[in-house]
Amino acid sequence: MTAVDLRVAQRPNAPLTTYRYDEYDAAFVRQRVAEFREQVRRRLSGALTEEEFRPFRLMNGLYLQLHAYMLRVAIPYGTLTARQMRQLADIADKWDKGYGHFTTRQNLQYNWPKLVDTPDILEALADVEMHAIQTSGNCIRNVTADHFAGVAVDEIEDPRPTAEFLRQWSSLHPEFSFLPRKFKMAVTGAAHDRAAILVHDIGLRIVRNDDGEIGYQVVVGGGLGRSPFVGKVVGEFVPRHDLLAFLEAIMRVYNRFGRRDNKYKARIKILVHEKGIDEIRAAVENEFAAMDRSVFAHDPNEFERIAGFFAPPPYETLPRDSQLLRAAKLGTPAFANFVDVNVSAHKIPGYAIVTVSLKPIGGVPGDATSDQMRVLADASERFGFGELRVSHEQNIILPHVKQDDLLALWRMLDAAGLATANAGLVSDIISCPGLDYCSLATARSIPIAQAISKRFADMSRQRRIGKLGIKISGCINACGHHHVGAIGILGLEKKGQESYQITLGGDPTFSASIGEILGPGVTAEQTPDVIEHLVDFYLAEREEGEAFIDTWRRLGHARFKDVLRREGEDGADI
Amino acid sequence: MAAFKHPQILIASNLTDGEVVFLGPSGWERHHRRARIARNAEEAAALEASGKRDISANRVVDVYLADVEIGGDGVPTPLHYRERMRVKGPSVRLDLGKQAMTGGAP
Numbered sequence: 306m307t308a309v310d311l312r313v314a315q316r317p318n319a320p321l322t323t324y325r326y327d328e329y330d331a332a333f334v335r336q337r338v339a340e341f342r343e344q345v346r347r348r349l350s351g352a353l354t355e356e357e358f359r360p361f362r363l364m365n366g367l368y369l370q371l372h373a374y375m376l377r378v379a380i381p382y383g384t385l386t387a388r389q390m391r392q393l394a395d396i397a398d399k400w401d402k403g404y405g406h407f408t409t410r411q412n413l414q415y416n417w418p419k420l421v422d423t424p425d426i427l428e429a430l431a432d433v434e435m436h437a438i439q440t441s442g443n444c445i446r447n448v449t450a451d452h453f454a455g456v457a458v459d460e461i462e463d464p465r466p467t468a469e470f471l472r473q474w475s476s477l478h479p480e481f482s483f484l485p486r487k488f489k490m491a492v493t494g495a496a497h498d499r500a501a502i503l504v505h506d507i508g509l510r511i512v513r514n515d516d517g518e519i520g521y522q523v524v525v526g527g528g529l530g531r532s533p534f535v536g537k538v539v540g541e542f543v544p545r546h547d548l549l550a551f552l553e554a555i556m557r558v559y560n561r562f563g564r565r566d567n568k569y570k571a572r573i574k575i576l577v578h579e580k581g582i583d584e585i586r587a588a589v590e591n592e593f594a595a596m597d598r599s600v601f602a603h604d605p606n607e608f609e610r611i612a613g614f615f616a617p618p619p620y621e622t623l624p625r626d627s628q629l630l631r632a633a634k635l636g637t638p639a640f641a642n643f644v645d646v647n648v649s650a651h652k653i654p655g656y657a658i659v660t661v662s663l664k665p666i667g668g669v670p671g672d673a674t675s676d677q678m679r680v681l682a683d684a685s686e687r688f689g690f691g692e693l694r695v696s697h698e699q700n701i702i703l704p705h706v707k708q709d710d711l712l713a714l715w716r717m718l719d720a721a722g723l724a725t726a727n728a729g730l731v732s733d734i735i736s737c738p739g740l741d742y743c744s745l746a747t748a749r750s751i752p753i754a755q756a757i758s759k760r761f762a763d764m765s766r767q768r769r770i771g772k773l774g775i776k777i778s779g780c781i782n783a784c785g786h787h788h789v790g791a792i793g794i795l796g797l798e799k800k801g802q803e804s805y806q807i808t809l810g811g812d813p814t815f816s817a818s819i820g821e822i823l824g825p826g827v828t829a830e831q832t833p834d835v836i837e838h839l840v841d842f843y844l845a846e847r848e849e850g851e852a853f854i855d856t857w858r859r860l861g862h863a864r865f866k867d868v869l870r871r872e873g874e875d876g877a878d879i
Numbered sequence: 880m881a882a883f884k885h886p887q888i889l890i891a892s893n894l895t896d897g898e899v900v901f902l903g904p905s906g907w908e909r910h911h912r913r914a915r916i917a918r919n920a921e922e923a924a925a926l927e928a929s930g931k932r933d934i935s936a937n938r939v940v941d942v943y944l945a946d947v948e949i950g951g952d953g954v955p956t957p958l959h960y961r962e963r964m965r966v967k968g969p970s971v972r973l974d975l976g977k978q979a980m981t982g983g984a985p
Contacts, residue, residue, distance in 0.1 A: 349895065351937040369941060371965055372976050374897035402975060417975070419896040669971055740961060741969035751971045803960065 322455075322692045322705075323384050324469050324614040326434045333477075334431045337438060341365045342424035349421065364444075366437025367423055371744045376415045376423060377440040378430060382450035382468040382492070383411030383695040383702075387682040390693055392433040394678035400426050405678065407663060407671040409735060409786055410489070411449045411695040412440055416742055438476065443484045445475035445556075451493040451500045452696035455615060456658055456704045458650045459496040462511045462519055466612040467548075468492045474549055481556050485563035486571040488556075489528075501697060501813035503527045503536045504789055506573050507555065510815075512542065520544045525555060525585065526577030527817075529783035534574040535817045537582040539589055546603035547593075553601055554592040558585065618690035618705055623655025627708035640715050642764065643726040648711065657708050659689075660728040661701040661718060666762045667755050670736040671699035680721040688714045697786075698735055700728065730767040731775060731840065732758040735786055739779025739796060740803075746779035748796025748803035753777055753832050760833040761840075770840060773853045776811070789813035791854045792836060793820040805832045809839070809865055810857050821862050824869060835869065842868045885946035888914040888955050889926040890962065891939035899965045899977070900939060902926055907939060910977065911966040912954050916947065 326334070341361065348358040362368075366377040378393070385393075393413060397405050400422045401415040408414055418426060430436055439446055448468045455463040471490060475481065481488070491500040494511035502508025508524040521543045527536025543551045559573045562580070577585050634641035649658040661681065664670050673681070685693045685703055688710045694702035706714055718724040727733045734757060737743065739750030754777050761767055776790030780797075787793035793808035805827050808820030827835055840853075842865065847856045857865060888911065889902035900907040901914035908914060917923035923944055930942035945962045947955035957963045968976015 349937065355894075355934070355940045369892055369897055371961075372897075372899060372968055373892075421895050740964055741971050749970060751969075755971065801959065 322615060322618050322690060323386055324381070324465075324611065331431075331434070334434075334436050334438075337365070337436065338424060338427045338431050341427060345420060345424055360442070362420075362423075363441040364438065365423070365427065366440035367418075367420070368441065369744065370416070370742055371740070371746075372742065373417045374420055374423070375742070376418045376426060376437055377408070378413045378415070378435060378437050379440050379447045380411050380413060380435075380695050381472050382448055382454065382465050383452050383697070384454075384465065385693045385695065386433075387686045387691040387693065389433045389435055390678050390682040390685070392429060392435070394675035394682070396426055396429050397675040397678070399429075404672055404674045406669075406738060407673065407695050407699050407701070409697050409699060409737070409784055410447055411452070411697055412447055413695070414738070416738075441487075443486050443488075444482050445471075445478065445484075445488045445490065448472050448475070449489075449491045449500055449505075449697060451495055451498075452694040452702045453499055453649065453658055453704065454494065454694075455617070456651050456653070456656075457495045457497075457499075458652050460494050460652070461496075461513055462494040463612070463615055464492040464494040464500075464509075464511060465615045466608060467494075467509065467511065467521075469611050469614070470549070470608065471552070474552070481560065484556075484560060485565045486568065486573075488559075488573070498814040498817075499696075501786070501789065501817075503815065503817035504529055504533070504786075504813060505536065507552065508536050509548075514542050518544065521548055523551060523555075526574040526582070528572055528574040529786060529788045530572070531569055531781045531783075532572075532575060532578070533783070533788040533819045534578060535819065536574075537577060539582065539586050545608070547598075549603070550596065550598040550601035551589070551593055554589045554596060557592050557596070558588045562588070617653075618692070620653045620656060620705070621707070623653075623707065623709075625654040627655060627711075630708040630711055633712040637712070639719075639726070640712055642768070643715050643724055644711060646726045646730065646768065647728040651705070653705075655708055657706050657711060659703040659706050659711070659714065660696070661703065661723050662725040662727050662733060663700050663723075664727060664733050664758065665722060665725045666727075666732060667759045669751050670734055670754050673701070677721050677723055680717065680723065684714055684717050687717075698733065700733070726764060727767060729772045729774070731761045731770050731773045732767060733774075734758060735774070735776040735790070737778050737780075737784035739777075739785075743779060743784075745782060746796070747781070747798045748779050748805065749829070750777040750779035750785055750794070750796050753794060753796070753805065753829060756829070756833045757836050760837055770844065771852065773840070774811075774813075775836070786813065787811070788819045789817065790820060791852075791857070792839060794832065794836075797826060799826055803829055805829065807832075807835060807839075809862060810854065812854055823862075823866060838869060839865060883920040883923060885958060886949055886955065887917045887923050887926070887944040888947050888957075889917075889930050889942060890945050890965065891930060891933070891942040894937055894940055901966075902929055902933075907933070910981075911957075914955055916949065916955050917944070 344361045347353045368375045406414045450464045450468045491502045491505040492509040493500040504527040510522040523540035524536035525539040689703040734754040736754040740746035776786045777794040778785035778787040789811040795806045807823040811820030812818045903913040946958040967978040
């Protein structure tokens, strides 16, 4: 075991923009690796049966999937350093098949690790302050956050210090390591929700009260899967000093009353739905009032210490708009399209947020080769203070790029096949791995995403359509978030064949809604036709500046159903 | 015991690397072409018994019988698309999985 991996030696001049392990963190992760190494040894020797071993491997993120084991690596609140991204690439080459899959929970999955290699992989992750702990099992999973955290123009406060606080509180929490079911949390500090907090078990929205004090609106009972629900507000304004105790109270109520007799009814969303939010709120408030809150007392110094890890990098003082960028856009239309679609406003003048799409036309959503990961690491060091983010939309974010550098960055990305200008457009499709990899899946999802992407390959057509979220899941567990897609697609089995159920009207933001079923399932071959008809109808009916979801809300679901029915009667075979 | 309707093969995952394996005439095979085929309930039970022994011997995990049809060349092909995926590999990466070793042939 080595304390420092010399292959990935830290750049001495790298700024501190992400949390760094202290001695306790480092020792804890190393200890877990050693523990799992011993568990694997005992499994291979036969001292542990599969039944005995399974909970141990799941606690360390190791699943058994359709073709091989799968290792899910935690990327806390989606934040990565260049050094970590490079290590993920090296692991992909050394122990997997040269690529990784970025997931809708801001994690990374390797699809082909061998059980015998997993302890070494975990050791390599520990070398760069990463792990796979609590990426599976009935515990509090990786805490996710707005991928524009710290740089968004609409932000009240960077959500990452809060997310890191929650990560530390929830890691190996003895009371919450064996919950009725898995538990997912998300945090945003912005006016626009990019973290889908309303469809998490607990969603936190950083808000400011009338006195200017920072606190949290706490939402509980959201979730997708078999029974989708939009979360409900359980705490309108929870002051920061009460946050951990308040969350502890929620978890205790869930741990006490959540159903353990039926896994399909075990998530907190079912408890909230069955009891009602008023009864849950009363139970939480009673628990909060009765509990010993001293152990959860807020330590402002500790919060400030953690917040210090997320300090802004040393930005230059620049004009708000770059003349270089303006000239470059005029001279290079493809670059101009990239900037218009994939570049977002930054809170610091002269800087920009860049979304690197992992959705090339016809590609596998969320996949990146090891070479692409290294390009992203290099790009972040050259142009973005060595920091990257993973979005729940399965893209990579470079959060601190000088506008003056955008052309050079675009050229670098373009050479690596990473410059697809489709962020948020119809081909920026969220898709779970589906039956191509997942043992739970009932149908493939990636080929559907690829077919739709190819159908809309014309980028000028995509830009005319505008923002449109298509989300695809290969089973009812909804890892592809299909319930909250403006167009959602769910792959099911119907009479021994793959069948696709389409929903409309889903929305993952603060105006969250669950999509409504369009009609009977269609085949894989029919699906792109159906999507195209829906999009064409939207284009014909939309009002100036109206997004798909707004047209759907204005016209109503029945109008969209009607158009498909008419198309079917006209012989379109849908 | 469920009624025996179709020929069956025994599928599992290899413990050490997770690769899909098939019980053959003399042990676990990495290609379904060499899988032993149960043509009646007794033969299927024998396959299952072998699988249980090898679970206990820590060779394989996640063992189950899959219905197949037998081609003219005697090769079994799973009836369900899930298992057809398992004998090949991901349909979106033909360079990976078993299909990579057989040039895409089943």
